[in-house]
Amino acid sequence: xxxCKELILDFLADYLDATLSPDIAAELERHxxxxxxxxxxxxxxxxxxxxxGRVGRVEMPAEMRAIxxxxxxxxxxxxxxxxxxx
Amino acid sequence: xRGGDAAALETLMERYGSRVYRLAYGITRNGADAEEVVQDVxxxxxxxxxxFEGRAALGxxxxxxxxxxxxxxxxxxxxxxxxxxxxxxPRFLADGHREDYPxxxxxxxxxxxxxxxxxxEARALLNRAIGELPDHYRGVLLLRDVEGLSNEEVAxxxxxxxxxxxxxxxxxxxxxxxxxxxxxxxxxxGAGRKGAAHAHV
Numbered sequence: 001x002x003x004c005k006e007l008i009l010d011f012l013a014d015y016l017d018a019t020l021s022p023d024i025a026a027e028l029e030r031h032x033x034x035x036x037x038x039x040x041x042x043x044x045x046x047x048x049x050x051x052x053g054r055v056g057r058v059e060m061p062a063e064m065r066a067i068x069x070x071x072x073x074x075x076x077x078x079x080x081x082x083x084x085x086x
Numbered sequence: 087x088r089g090g091d092a093a094a095l096e097t098l099m100e101r102y103g104s105r106v107y108r109l110a111y112g113i114t115r116n117g118a119d120a121e122e123v124v125q126d127v128x129x130x131x132x133x134x135x136x137x138f139e140g141r142a143a144l145g146x147x148x149x150x151x152x153x154x155x156x157x158x159x160x161x162x163x164x165x166x167x168x169x170x171x172x173x174x175x176p177r178f179l180a181d182g183h184r185e186d187y188p189x190x191x192x193x194x195x196x197x198x199x200x201x202x203x204x205x206x207e208a209r210a211l212l213n214r215a216i217g218e219l220p221d222h223y224r225g226v227l228l229l230r231d232v233e234g235l236s237n238e239e240v241a242x243x244x245x246x247x248x249x250x251x252x253x254x255x256x257x258x259x260x261x262x263x264x265x266x267x268x269x270x271x272x273x274x275x276g277a278g279r280k281g282a283a284h285a286h287v
Binding site for chain 1: 092095096099103104107108111112117121124125128129132133176178181182183184192193194195196203204209212213216227228231232234237252255256259260262263266267
């Protein structure tokens with residue numbers, strides 16, 4: 001049977017991505033069936049991944065977006081008004 | 087720029103503006119720096135847009151230049167001493183059990199109510215922990231877990247091997263999981279009692 005170390009360090013991420021081979025996935029699930037701490041680790045690791053996604057989803061402030069748009073439009077106009085180099 | 091008009095600019099900003107900003111902010115952790123990065127990336131994009139064949143190549147390019155520009159900007163401003171990642175990862179005994187078994191491995195805070203998981207304090211803790219990751223770990227984490235790219239897409243965007251991307255991603259998540267566990271574990275009563283938010287391994 002897999003050890004906790006192998007499960008956590010080597011296979012957990014691939015298991016959650018469903019990219020483990022069926023044999024290893026089955027072995028991992030046999031371990032989980034009898035190892036509560038690893039089940040806890042899996043659940044909290046998965047929750048961590050989810051929280052990172054939610055906390056990290058910041059949006060560009062509207063004011064910054066407006067300033068950026070103006071800046072880029074000016075830049076665009078300037079570049080179009082200049083003849084190509086060469 | 088293809089079409090060379092303001093409408094095309096709007097489309098590009100609509101499609102990529104938030105992604106570029108998020109990634110730039112995620113690396114620099116500073117709104118003003120992120121704004122400069124976004125500006126540079128889009129100016130660059132205008133000049134090179136005609137070279138891209140299809141949206142996939144464009145997306146990969148945008149992520150790569152954003153990450154590079156943000157890391158360069160951030161590199162000159164990092165004053166804090168980086169905590170080695172190894173000391174924040176789970177440690178195991180020779181028999182494969184965790185050293186502090188059941189300790190932190192066995193703590194299950196996944197059922198913590200949403201309002202507690204997403205409280206201002208918990209968000210601040212997680213943001214701080216993400217900010218303390220080395221840049222090249224944070225970049226992979228943001229592309230994968232915030233932007234939702236696949237491991238293969240992250241590897242393509244960074245020009246790195248799949249194995250390297252997967253290894254850094256997993257280590258980054260384990261470090262963050264450790265920090266959250268110290269804050270949320272039930273034996274502390276959750277929500278960071280005993281100052282657990284500042285604990286280090």
